[in-house]
Amino acid sequence: MDKPPIVIIGAGPAGLAAAHELAAHGHSSIIVEKLDKVGGLARTENYRGFSFDIGGHRFFTKEEEVNRLWRELLGPEFLRRPRLSRIYYRRRFFYYPLRPLNALAGLGVWRSLAIVLSYLRWQLFPHKGEDTFEQWVTNRFGRKLFETFFKTYTEKVWGISCAELRAEWAAQRIRGLSLKTALIGMFRKPPATIKTLIEEFDYPRLGPGMMWQAARDAVERRGSSVRLGCEVISIRRRGSAIENVLISNNGHQEALSGAEFISSMPVKELVEKLDPPPSQSVIEAARRLRFRGLIVVCLIVRRPDLFPDNWIYIHDPTVKVGRIQNYKNWSPAMAGDGSKTSLGMEYFATPGDGLWSMSDGALIELAKTEINRIGLAASADVEDGCVVRAPEAYPVYDADYRSALATVREFVNGLENFQTIGRNGLHRYNNQDHAMLTGILAARNIALAERNDLWSVNTDSEYHEELLVPDKAIEEALARIFTRLDRTAFAAAVGIVCGAALFAATIALVIKGGDVVGPNLSLLRQYFPGYRVTASGSLLGLAYGFCAGYIGGWLFAFLRNAAMFIYVARAYRRAQRGLLRRFFDYL
């Protein structure tokens, strides 16, 4: 490995995957990480022998090479775990993904009835516009169900009212549900593996950190180095070429030079650290990119078993906690002491807000009070706790982010020897598998001179385990089946043919002649006043035939289009509802 090293900023899944791929192609790299451990947002924190996964990371992917890499790195340490998650709302637990009967039973007769009536009301009289998330969901589920299962949790996660959250965002979160997917879903059943993915998932025995540590070991064995606790001070450039990265480790500063640079740091931070800085418009655009933070209050409870779920969504508005992880149910080895249980109380906050500014002690007290109020554990049983904060856990897709990101992206793409990867590097809601894929593709851009567009690594399939990938032929077939008939054209065509047919039939009988000409055809005058089987009657027959055919053709086309539209719309709605039942998995 005598090639110049490649500098990678960030030792999260994306950065480590990039280093691993580079090493496979004979390139060594220097990976710098701000924290004292690898894994980034998917790291595992340890406290008194208990392991805490920041956010809960299920390992499943449709990216075969990512899957292969995971298995190569961990092998038998990868466990297959059953999934159970529920929603806590109004002192009751509901299965998640939602099961209609369980939900109705849990809500009680009157509330269920109100939900059904509300659903019918909004089906009959929906919001005319679907500008906000609230309107979007209400039109699909009714207001009552929206308030019960969507409003509070979504508002906890994003810290904005659902009436302000744009519908675009919701549609984007379930973007994989295209009309195409919905229509194909009507004809093809999802494969059995999909059900498995929803009900089970893989998980490293000691949490995701185990995976990233294995990745670190693998790249270091191949000559790369991972340097922890290194803060990037600035990224120095000459024109559009990056020259070096100035880092600080315990006050000691060092400039790291390299032939190529890859960064998974938040793109907003990256722009701020460029030296010289880019134009003011790029800086301002980067500042408009916002993040939502995650606070995990880790509690150690003196009880061997508390509840069977891997995690519980807390929709109840009377508590601030958004989600509770039970790490022992992710992997028994996560709890260092089997007689105790470790929980992760997850609070969504924006750095600087009231919740974020609370001291660790106050947060632990809040978590103890809330776990007691929910009834999952008694405050007195909580023997200890710690707090982990991830300030840039979720890139916010607000109304402004798209244009801001486009400006930043254009600038970053203009840098010659620099690529940005990962969830925050691309300001894209990628899960760990797609974050890794961006790293792998960035590495190939360097090692194999490929031209992979990292910004287009898609997020769709990870949300929708059932996503079907149709080929062009199916698309064509669907287009043929489901396009509209032009009512006027079809009516005119049928009218012309009917008119001509009646004209020809009349004329044929007139020419044939006889004592009584066309006694049977002349019966048509019962419907067509004035019609006779004569030469002049044939012209009247032409007009009558045209009118009757026109009306019949128009009605046929109208009903055919209406039936098709209802069919397509229902299929689409049904598929949307199916995905919305598992909506919180995508948040």
Added chain:
Amino acid sequence: MTAEKELEQVILTRIVRLNARIQGVVTGLIAGLLLFFATNWLVLKGGYRVGPHLALLGQFFIGYHVSFLGSLIGFAYAFVCGFFVGYAIAWIYNRIADGRQRAG
């Protein structure tokens, strides 16, 4: 534009074009089979006068009778007529739809 958007665009806004030949064959087959079965149904039913009303078609379909042989002749006539009707409807529809689309 993404593939999904393209498809939605197609389904929601594009107007279908009919394949005149297929439409002709399908309409012809339906008409032919209808007359074939209608004729044979009356033949099997039998009676003093077999199918006096259906036999009126003989005025247009020369050689057609309500008999088994007539059912075969009727099938051929009805297929040809059905083919022309179906083909004509599709052909005229496509022309009008094209014209309307061009006119915006």
